[in-house]
Amino acid sequence: MNRRTTALYLSILLASVLLLPVKTSAAPMSAEELKVLQESLSIVELDREITRIEEEQRQTEQTIRELERQLSNKDEEIKDSREQAGRRLAAYYMGERESLLSALLSANSLKDFLSMLDYYQLIAERDHYILNKYKTEYAAIEKTKRKLDRLSGELGSMKESLVKQRTRVAALQQSVDGSLDTSADPEKLKAMIEELTVYWQNVGLYEIRRYFKELSAAMAEFPDFLQEHRESLASDNGGYVLTVQEKDLNDFLHSRSDLLKNMAFVFEDERIIAEGRREGLELKVEGTYTVEQEPQNSITFHVSRIIFNGLELPDTTRTELENDFDLGFYPKKIVPFVEATEASIQKGTLIVKLKLDL
Template identity: 30%
Template sequence: MRSLYRVAGILLLCVWLGGSPWLRVYAANDDEIKLLMQKGLTVFEIDQELARIQVEEKSLVQQSAVTEQELELQTIRSEQTKRHAAKVLRAYYMGDRDSLWMLLFTISSFKDAIATLDYLQMIINNDQESLKRHSDNQQQLTTIKQSLATSQAALQQTKARYLSQREQMVRLQGEIDENLSKQQESTLILQQMAQLTLLWQEKGVPLFKTYFQALSIAMKQLPEIISADNNGGGAKHLIINGFQYTFQITDGELNEFLRSKNKLFHNMTFRFTDTEVIASGVQEGMEISIKGKYSMVASGEGANKGKAFIRFTITELLFNGFELPHSTIAAMEQEIDLGIYPQNLAPFLVVTGLKLETGKLSILLKMVF
C-alpha cells in the first residue's frame, strides 16, 4: 500500500507541475530505468488483479452461503420424504397393500367396485408420488452438494491466486524500492513511472479494449469473404476436395478485410508466422502489440456447444514497449472472444485441424451430414 500512496503522490506532483502525463518521458535507452518502469507497471496491474480477485472472492463466499442454506433445507426435505418412502416400502414388504386388494372380493355391486378401484388407485398414486418425491429430493440433494463443493473449490483457488499475486507484488515492490535507493534521480524516475502508469490506465486500457471489441465483431463477420468469392464466381478462400474443405486466408487479405470493417484497423497490421499471430500498430502516439496463437478446441459453449472451433489465445501484450502481466491478459480474454467458428462459414462443416505458416492461415474442414 505504501507504494500506491507514493505513486498517487507523484501523480499529484505531475498535475501540480503542469506536465502532460501523455508524453513518452521514460528513458528508453536506459535498460535499468526501463526495467524499473516495467516492474512499476506490473505492480500496478497486479494491484488491479487483486481488486478483481477480492470481488470474485466476495461473490463466491455469498454463493457458498446461499448454497449451504439450500443444502440445509434440502436435507430436511430429503429426510421427510425418506420417512414417507420407508413407510410405503414397508407396507408393500409386510403385505399391507395385498390386504387392500382383497377388498375387491367383498364387493357386492358395480357401484362399490368403481369406488373401491378409485380408492385403490389413489393409494397407488400416492405411493408412487411419495417414492418419486424421495428420488427427486435425493437427486436435488446430490446436485446441491456438488454445487457447494464446486463453489468451495473455486473459493480456495481464488484465495490461493490472491496470495500468489500478493506475494509477487510485494517482491517486485521490494526490488523497486531497493533499486530506487541506488538511483540519484529517483524522484524523476518515480515521476516517469507514474506517468507511464497513468498513461496506461487512462489511455492504454480503453485503447486495447476498443481494438479487441472491434476485432471480435470483425472476426465473426469473416464468412463474408466466402460470400464475396461466390459472388465473384471463384473459390479463392474455400478450397473443396471431395468432402474435405480448406479455408485459407493470407495476412494481407486479413488486413484488407479488417480495414474494410473498421477504420481503426488502418493503424494496425496483422501478420502470420509459422508459430503465432502478431498485430502491432500506433494509435495517438501509443505503440501497441498483440501476440497470440490459434488452436483447435474440441467443443464450444452456448450456441456453439458440441462444435469444434479455433480459439485465439493471447500470449503477449505490449504497451509502448512494456509487457503487461498474465493477469491483465487473462482479464481481457474474459471480456472478448477472438475465436473463429467454421460452422459460421457453413453449418455443415466441422473443423479437423489448422495450419499456420508464414503469411497464411489454413483451417482444415470436413462435411458432416
C-alpha cells in the same frame, strides 16, 4: 473533459517518458529505466488482478453461505417427505398393497369392483406423488451439494492464486525499490513511474480493451469473409481446406472497423502479430490459433504477448483479455456440416483443415 481529450492530453504529457512513435527526448531511456517501468506496470496490473480475485472470493464465500443455508432448510423440509416415502415403501414390502389388490379381485359385484378400483387408484396416485416428491427434493439437495463442493474447490484455487499474485507483487516491488535506491536520479524515476501509472489507468487499459472489443466484433462477422472470398474454401481428400491470406484478412478487418485501420496483421510461422499506433499509443499483440472442441468446435485465438508502448503486460492481463473478448471463429457458422481438425500459420497464410461432420 471527455476520454478522447484526456487521452490526447496525457499522450502529450507523457511523450517524454514513454516509448511513443515520436521521440521528444534527446536521451533515450536506459535499460534500467525500462526495466523499472516494466515492473511498475506489472505491479499495477497484478494489483488489479488481486482486487478482482478478492471480489470474486467475497462473492463466492457469500454464495457458499447462502447454499449452506438452503441446504440446511431443505434437509428440514425433506424429513417429512422422507418419512412418508418410507411408510409407502414399507407398505409395499410388507404386502399391505397386495391385500388391497386381493380385495379388489375378490369383489362380489361390478359396483364393488369399481368402487374398490377407484380407492386403489387414489392410493396408488398418492403413493406415486409422495415418492416422486421425495425423489425431486432429494435430487435438489444432491445438486446443491455438488454446487457447494464445486464452489469450495474454486474458493481454494482463488486463495492459492491470491497468495501467488501477492508474492509476485512483493517481489516486483522489492526490485523497483532496489532500483530506486541505486538510481542516480530516483526522483525522476519516481515521476516516470507515476506518469506511466496515470496514463495506463486513465487511457492505456481503456484503449487496449477498445481494440480487443473491435477485433472481437469483427471476428464475429468472419462468416462474411467466405462470402467475399469464395476461393478461400477448396475441397481436399473428402474434406475442405480454408486458406486465409494475410492481405485478405487485413482488408476484411479494416472494412469492419475504422479503429482497426490503424492495425496491421502479419502471419509469421505459427503466430500472428497485430501492431498499431494511434494518438501516442503503440500496441503489439502476438498469438496463435488452435482447434478446440469444448464447448464447441472452434478456431480459438490464444494471446501469447501484449506489448503496450514498448512494455510487456503480465500474463494476468493477457488471460483477462482472452477471456473477455473472443477473437476466434467457428467453422460451423461458415459451413454448417464441417468441423475444424487442424489450424496452422505459415508466412502470409492461415490454413484451416476441415472435415465433414454429418
